[in-house]
Amino acid sequence: MVYKATHQRIIRGKPIHKTLEETKQESVTGDLKNIKEPFQSSANLKNNCKEQKYLVPEMECFINSSEIQELSERIKIWVKAGYPVHLIGPTGCGKTSLAVHIAKELGRPVVWINGDESLTTKDLIGGYAQIKQESIRDNYIHNVLKSSDVIKPEWTDNPLAIACKYGYTLIYNEFSRAKPFANNVLLSVFEEGILELPSRFGEEKYIKVHPDFRAILTSNSVEYAGVHVPQDALLDRMVGIYMDYYSFETEVQIVKGHTGISEKESEKIVSAIRKIRDQTNEAQKPGIRSGIMVGKAVKNLNGNVKDYFEQLFVDVIATKTSSNAELLKKKKLVIDVISELNSENTGSNAEPYRKEKPVNKAVLKTA
Incomplete structure (x- = not known):
């Protein structure tokens, strides 16, 4: 029989085993090291949205002339009534600046998404971004190792899901540059007040749209390259306001x-x-x-x-x-x-x- 040392030999007169407090402290430290940092949760993102402004482009200044003020009030009538507003006009006429200005005047946090040819439904609603792994170690007994691993997918909300869940204002810039099928998810949001998350299951598959949710979309006129014509069913659920260059x-x-x-x-x-x-x-x-x-x-x-x-x-x-x-x-x-x-x-x-x-x-x- 071969003797195997279970612990490092200690000089005579010193304690061989750790105290209970030392053992507990080591166990807690070990557990923290073995738990991977999870992706930022929706709850944390909710708080960050209120405190940080990086989700929306900062405007240098906004000139609120009588002409712009009149147009702003007209748009706010529809927005406050709960209808999504679609601003359509030539490039450089001030659609985006006006949308950001109105969204901030509503007094709710604002989230932003920029449409393009490669945008998908996942970019709007979110998806499983990474795997969260937790490892638990029991080191109370020095020669017994007990462990368990928990692996589960971590869901991350994207702008549309965040806005629907917490009642934020969504600015969808360059809406018509995204392919129409990517925007199909907006149909149930604007009509039934329900956001469907196709990748989720059970009760988590649907989000009831918050009553304070608002949406402002901007698009270039159809004469511009790269513009897709949105489906009629979606246009019927929005208020379209055509803009031209200012005076x-x-x-x-x-x-x-x-x-x-x-x-x-x-x-x-x-x-x-x-x-x-x-x-x-x-x-x-x-x-x-x-x-x-x-x-x-x-x-x-x-x-x-x-x-x-x-x-x-x-x-x-x-x-x-x-x-x-x-x-x-x-x-x-x-x-x-x-x-x-x-x-x-x-x-x-x-x-x-x-x-x-x-x-x-x-x-x-x-x-």
Whole structure:
């Protein structure tokens, strides 16, 4: 018979066994080490949604003119009545900013999702994100090891499930860029007030929609590439509000508020943007975002604007250009627009929009 030591030999006079308190402390420490950190639960996420704002894009500022205020009040009538509102309009007309502003005015936490071609139902409602494993060790008796492993899937809620469960406001940006079948789950939410979770079982398969749940969706007009036409059954359950570009006065306020430039400079920029907009097709029309970009560049030029004014507009609208020939056409359009604005201001005290310089007609003819 071979003797096997059950514990490390101790110097004579010292205790061989640990005290009961030491044994308990070791057991607790061991259990904590053996338990894997679970994925963040819905309860924790609920608290984080109230305290953190990372779920919704932060707006630099929001210009609430009388025109925008009137539109906001109209939208809030439907939202407060419990209907999902679908904002439809050209890109850059202010749909997303208005949706975020209205959602925050409702006084409830806001969750956000951005639609695209790859979005699935799971991205809306959630799914089993990882496996949670717990290991329990019993070390009260030094030469006896008792253990048990518990392995179970961990469910994680995504924005739609969070909003339905806790009564938050859902902003679904670029709604029409998602494929229609991904949005089928919204039918029962908007009509019956029930969210179905296909991957779950039993009582957990359905969530009764909280009475404070609200939804605001935004979409580009159908003329834009990458836009899917939503199913009629879903559109019938929403209120559609069509938006267009704001008035000249409102756009001037927006550019001035976002950039800090003078009202006179803002008027010049907005005038040019609106004239370019009138002479381009629907998908290539520059929105007020383009005006803000030009305004910020003007602000950084510290008064040295004349040498760069034309090029700033060309750079901004070049993002929607597919070839060099098309870029030359847009450059000619910018030159013509600014020349037209200069002629309109002849005789007034307004400064010219650009520094007069000879135009290379040979280059322009290639357009």
